[in-house]
Amino acid sequence: MIEIPKEVDVLVVGMGPGGSGAAKRCAELGLKVLGVEKRAEIGAPKRCGEAISRHGMLDRIGIKPEGQWIMQEVCGAIVYAPNGKSVRVDYKGPEGWIVERKLFDKHLAALAANAGARVLAKVEAKNFRRNDGKVTAELEYEGGRHEVTAKIVIAADGVESMVARELGVNTSNKLVDICVGAQFEMAGVKGLTNLIEFYFGNDASPGGYVWVFSKGNGTANVGIGVRKPWAKKTALEYLEDWVRSQPRFRDASILEVNAGGVPVGGFLESNVADNLMVVGDAAHHVNPIHGGGIPEAYMAGKIAAEVAAEAVKKGDFSKKFLKKYDERWNRERGGSLKKILKLREVMESMSDDDLNWLVEYLKGDDLVELSRGNSGFARLAKILMKKPKLMKLARKLV
Amino acid sequence: MAVTADKGRCLRCGGCVGVCPVAALRLTEHGIECSSKCTGCSACVQFCPVGALRLSGGKD
Known part of the structure; x- marks a missing residue:
């Protein structure tokens, strides 16, 4: 077995797009970063339309x-x-x-590795505990286990995230x-x-x-x-x-x-705790109308890495400092994704008859604008207002 | 209470872990493992995309 670092600035758990985005940016910013993936192959099996x-x-x-x-x-x-x-x-x-995805995720992980991150598949991180202002975790791999200490953990361990829950952010979904x-x-x-x-x-x-x-x-x-x-x-x-x-x-x-x-059900109030930031599916970073999450995860990973670099420079890994990650994500993505969530709630309240009726009025460009959360909400509301039964839904959009 | 996964059906997607309200489930390389924290709420069973999970009653 190749040597695994025992002390790092940042431990990234999960090497999907969120983890690779975080690990690459950490490395670019000069941090010592280890990214571990519990599966034997990064990118497989896919849970994604690609x-x-x-x-x-x-x-x-x-x-x-x-x-x-x-x-x-x-x-x-x-x-x-x-x-x-x-x-x-x-x-x-x-x-x-x-x-x-099998190739794409590996490509992203390779970009992180080329930037200077250490990436290891088939290494599972577990039993996280805080220790003297840092976090210690157990790394389990083929043929052994040892402890690693990190100033910051970026949890990118997917919908089944346990890291965040072990370190104090309840990421479970209703x-x-x-x-x-x-x-x-x-x-x-x-x-x-x-x-x-x-x-x-x-x-x-x-x-x-x-x-x-x-x-x-x-x-x-x-x-x-x-x-x-x-x-x-x-x-x-x-x-x-x-x-x-x-x-x-x-x-x-x-x-x-x-x-x-x-x-797809919405966003957590906060994705940070002392020494911890949560990104990607683990943090529910998904576009709620179509369920796409690759760019969302990658971008959240980058933001988390930039906040981690600031935190390491200041020597402050507290929840209070890491809140900067929440704030930046809310500003850069949260606002428009929360708007899209409203649209999803409107769509799922519509019967098949309503949907059949709506298609007569929608143009292709409307769909694109709506799914991006850019605009089109006012136009959709105007269409829904035509049908008395849907007026209540229309008001949710404006 | 405990949940068991039919290993022939389970695709190890881990979604059940994501809906467990008490963090009783864990996705390992061998599949889904259920701890004694399980309250029998059945969220995971209802979630499972392939119908691989079963709830067994009583104390584990």
């Missing part, structure tokens, strides 16, 4: 979409109402990409606040284009939607998100039923079966 928007890729993550990890350009979207009617938006060029996901990566799918497809309907996918994201060569991520208490079957059963109902999958193959929980 779509990233142009804005997310270029601005929030800050990398060029070049490399083996790009599977498909996304040049538009098509959204189906329960009755099959659709709204479509087309772009001149790629507005997003479908990536291969059942209603988590989207239950299941996905097949399929081959031999007919009719795929460079549009991402979304299907809404309270019977087929209660509280969520179905997605079909082409990965090129007739392969696609075909997934579903549903929510309790509306869902009466397992997510996998809903997915199987939906796939069976669509003739285009009749001769298709299944290359992967994926599942996962997506924390």
Whole structure:
């Protein structure tokens, strides 16, 4: 076994996009940083539809979409109402990409390593305790274990985060606040284009939607998100039923079966404690309307790293100092994501009839603006005001 | 109370850990482990995307 550091400035737990974003920025800022991943392979198994928007890729993550990890350009979207009617938006060029997470996450981790971070897969950090103003954790790996001491821990350990809970931030989700996901990566799918497809309907996918994201060569991520208490079957059963109902999958193959929980229910009051900052899925950093979280996690990781660098310089790892991370995240992302959460609450209050009706009025550009939380809220409110029954919902948006 | 996972079905997504209100569950390389903190609330069973979890009654 290669040597593992025993003393670091920052210990990053979990090497998904949030952990890699944090580890890379820490290293760039001159901190001694160790990033550990308990799984044997960074990026697998995926719990993700693998779509990233142009804005997310270029601005929030800050990398060029070049490399083996790009599977498909996304040049538009098509959204189906329960009755099959659709709204479509087309772009001149790629507005997003479908990536291969196995390669993409490893690429991000390699960028962190190249910047000077130490990254180790199949190392699990557990039994965290505070000790003399720092945190000590046990690292368990193939063939041994030892203790590591860190001034700051960045918990990027996903929806199943235990690190934050051990160090005093309760990251658990209420059942209603988590989207239950299941996905097949399929081959031999007919009719795929460079549009991402979304299907809404309270019977087929209660509280969520179905997605079909082409990965090129007739392969696609075909997934579903549903929510309790509306869902009466397992997510996998809903997915199987939906796939069976669509003739285009009749001769298709299944290359992967994926599942996962997506924390779409809103944001924690605070993601810090003494010596601790929480980022990514663990911190519920997900766009609540579509469930996308890669750029959110990466960006939160970067902010956490910058606050960590300030904290190390000042020698202050208290909750009070680390609150700067909460403040910056709220300012840079929280505001617009909280607005999007309201939109989700409005959408899930609508019946299939309401959705069918709404599709007649929406344009493709409206959907894009709405999902980004940029604008379009006033326009959607104006449309909803046309239907007396929906006026109450409309008022939530303005 | 305790929760057990059908190892043939469980995809180790860890979502059940994320909905456990008392931090009784843990995702390890062997799958889901349940501690004596379990209160039997069944949030994890209701969450499971693949129907792999079962609640067994009584004291563990």
